[in-house]
Amino acid sequence: MTTVDKEETQNRINALKEKLNQFSYEYYVLDKPSVSDREYDLLYHELEKLEKKFPNLITADSPTQRIGDNVLPGFQKVQHDVPMLSLGDAFSQEDLLDFDQRIKKLTEKPVQYICELKIDGLAVSLHYENGLFTRGATRGDGTVGEDITQNLRTIKAIPLRLKQPLSFEVRGECYMPKDSFVKLNEDRDEKGLDVFANPRNAAAGSMRQLDSSVTASRNLSVFLYGAANFAELEVRSQSELLTKLSEIGLRTNPERRLFDSIEDVWAFIEEVGEKRSGLPYEIDGVVIKVNEFETQEEIGYTVKAPRWAIAYKFPAEEAHTVVLDIEWTV
């Protein structure tokens, strides 16, 4: 092959990766696909064919490289540079008023609250280096998690390369959409397999597969909501962070709102409680956070949780068929 058509092939492969990754961004992050699945598939198969012919032109961020070709012997342990803490809980309007009073005692600054739906899935941490997805892990005990990079790479909502060559850690919730959960359990039931108790367990069970092709078949997704070591993003509030994450290719939940009073927060919580059953994913509450990062730092943390956030938990929904409960064997 002459250098000319090697260069042309390289250019065509780059163009295909660019297009396919942009289409995935539109489909999974913006929820506004600009091409049909068929158009996507045609380009995808062209890329597969070219990469098969010239394997040395395959790169880690190619959409063809999402399923690992080896079953892992086990999961490596990974240390979180910044601990992944848990949230304090609130179960009533009174608990929220108490939270608001505590906040007002801890800062003189006027406080704006951001409310986010509390996705009921599995907390994960994703490392990006110069824009490339390099490592993914579970929360574990908050300090040490499990390396599930290979399984996270199968989730099409997780970009293998960001739109900017940034290096930071992003955190979020990996989850199984309700309709995928129902289909998976029907399928398992037909095969005489144990069914999963709820979408959270199904997501956890799917992420702890040593064979990533099984994970790939489980139609998981993700919403990202936090970050660590993210000075490069140059954002000053949670609201700005979420907008920036979405701009650079990361999927965030659109049902977030800013409020100036805890009374308005409570009204929003009641509104969410009404429409919760209509959402395509399970939530177990609403997370309330002080929006400005400077104020968050002033308010600080307890040993195990941020003081500047709280999770309002809805009363448990109708009991699921509790048949299979997945536990993380750490």
Ligand SMILES: NC(=O)c1cc2c(=O)c3cc(F)ccc3oc2nc1N
């Ligand atoms: N499940 C969730 O949808 C969700 C979870 C968390 C956290 O667990 C969480 C834990 C922290 F220490 C700090 C902020 C957080 O923000 C969060 N925000 C969310 N939207």
